[in-house]
Amino acid sequence: MDVNVHQREIKFKMGVVPQENNLDPDFTVYENLLIFSRYFDIPEDEAKKRVDELLEFVHLDERRDTMTDSLSGGLKRRLVLARALINKPRLLILDEPTVGLDPQSRHLMWDKLKGLKKQGVTIVLTTHYLEEASQLCDRLVIMDNGKILVEGSPTDLIQEYIGPAIVETDNDPNTISCLDVHQANYEVLGEEIQIYTDKPQEITDHLLSECKLTSVTARAATLEDVFLKLTGRKLRE
Amino acid sequence: MDIGMYFKPPELTSGAFKVWRRNKDVFMKNVKLNFLPPFIEPLLYLFAMGFGLGLFIEEIDGVPYAKFIAPALISVSVMYGAFFECSYGSYVRMYYQKTFDAIIATPLSIEDVIIGELLWGATRSTISATLMLPVIALFGLITFPHSLLIIPFAFLAGLLFAGIGMSIAAVTPNIMSINYPILLFITPMFLFSGTFFPLNVLPEIVQYVALAILPLTHVVIIIRALTFGAPGWFLLTNLLWIIVVCAIVFVVSVNLMKKRLVV
Known part of the structure; x- marks a missing residue:
């Protein structure tokens, strides 16, 4: 599908985790997901079910009535991930998903992403953490100044360039x-x-x-x- | 620079109503607090100006001062409701809260977001006007049923002021700078639109300027005719002026904001 022509259709099948946590500070955790579901035309009954599932998936069910401003960085990040999954996307795009997270939160995020990968979701992510790239990626490109330097699987690249x-x-x-x-x-x-x-x-x-x-x-x-x-x-x- | 791009009509889809609904939901979370200003404000103005200052003022055009300014209070509230919602309010949502960014990553488009914001701004004006009517009616200062027409009219007028606010939010370099257009445009409009004294005491040239560039002038004329219970065909000119300017400002504000958001 051409992104210039089918923008809406493509966005229906896509989830985005932006670098900045742009959660809606006017709403609670639960409302954030529910209101987001409307943008994807998900019927309310179905949406409520999905929101419950997703809150459980990212371990936020106990914080459902918290305003998002009072969540810690790690919890916000998990909520952004849940929000990106509300439409059951086939393509998930993440921009530096674990920046600034404590090790526990980072490992939880990795674990969730690996789970999604197993379910067949295509994941595209950018990261400066090379450990993250080796843990998660089947294929990666290293870029510098906007140019692709190399491309391949993590193990192949290590073998080829370092030994x-x-x-x-x-x-x-x-x-x-x-x-x-x-x-x-x-x-x-x-x-x-x-x-x-x-x-x-x-x-x-x-x-x-x-x-x-x-x-x-x-x-x-x-x-x-x-x-x-x-x-x-x-x-x- | 192609000036024509600012006049390209945006596409109106159901997405805009989802954005409208988001803003409505936020409003309803603090509904009691949000309902307070439209009740309190007219009381303050009526006591200070209508019954205080009014003691020193003979009738204007044959009506008591409080009755003269009552429609102006509604008009000003219509102006402020939408203007502030779509200038400061939209700017905060766009720049600080990144709400727009989050929404346009979904199937909704930038146009949906901006139009939703504008429609919500107009709704704020309508809510303010609707809540003020009974308060002012309590003092016997407005005529029914004519005054009920103010409610739908507030939406149209509100949409115009929403567009003005949105245009300012689109071009302002930062949130502090929104003060300048307020100082140079909104405040003069508040004072010189036939609000607190009749337009015809001003020099003729100023009257023409007010009619030409101050939307509030037309809004006050229409709302005053309604609260006085004396509408007439002459109002159609004012209504037409508002419809035309509203359409232009609406389209231009969407395109200005779009230009700001699409880098």
Whole structure:
């Protein structure tokens, strides 16, 4: 369907979680959902049923009569998600759904989104939290300055751009010369050196025994490493 | 800049009534509080101006001062009801509450939202006028049944002032700046539209200006004719003026607001 011609039809099948919680401050939690349901022409009896279900789904049934202004950030976010689901959308668009949320709320949000994904809802989301992207996305694109840099599944991207693991150690001239001797694939990032490798155990032992290092950390490579490698470490505007 | 885009008639759909209903629901949540001003305001004005100031004023055009200003009080309330709802009220909903943003993510369009707001503004005027009638009637200052026609007329006049308010909300850089058009347009209109003294004491040129650009002038003429129980065919000119200007302001305000919202 063409968005220029069938705007209304498309919006009937779509749910939106905007970056800003634009809940209606003039109404309670329950009323927010009920009034929203009218915009989708949902008959009132059906709407009431759905509102009850959704309040339960996002664990807000006990706050149904609270004015939205007095909800915490996490609760507001959950209500916005419930509101976006009132029309049983086939496409759900979320703009940074977990910004500013505490870990519990964030995990609840992820859990709900995974559940929706299983039900067959197509989810498009933007995020700066790369852990969120790796947890939720089947396919992702990394964008910088409005341009798509790469596209693929989280695991493929990590594999392709970083490798399985990273060993981190302090930035020190001795270490650098030691790494140069061994022709390691490394990068200096300020006070830290990152060594990209598929044999983290070996490298760690090696560094500890031959280069006489004290603090060495080996960890799995993440999407964040890919992101920083691709977009650089300079601060963004 | 294509000036024609400001005169493009918007599409009226049932979506506008859903927005109207949202605003009505908010109003009804505080219905007692919202019903108070239309009862209290005419009392204050009537006591201060009608019976206080009025003591020093001989009859105007053969009627006591309180009776002269009673229709003006209704007219002013019609003006303020819709104007404030669609200037400050709509601005707050648009800019601070992001209510418009939330609604246009649903099948409703921007036009639906703006038209719903305008219709609600006109409804506020109608509610104010309707509630004021019995209060003023208590003092025997208006004639029935003619005055009942004020109720439907308040909706039309209200729609005009709603459009003016919405146009201002659409172009104002921030909420404080809404004060300027109030100071330069709404307040002069409150004073110089034949409200508290007859238009014909003003210099002739000012009278023409008032009739040409101050909508309240026409509203006061019509409402006064109704409260005096003396409507006549001459009112059709005023009515026509209001209908034409209302239609223009309605269309322009929708397009102005649309332009503000669609970046």
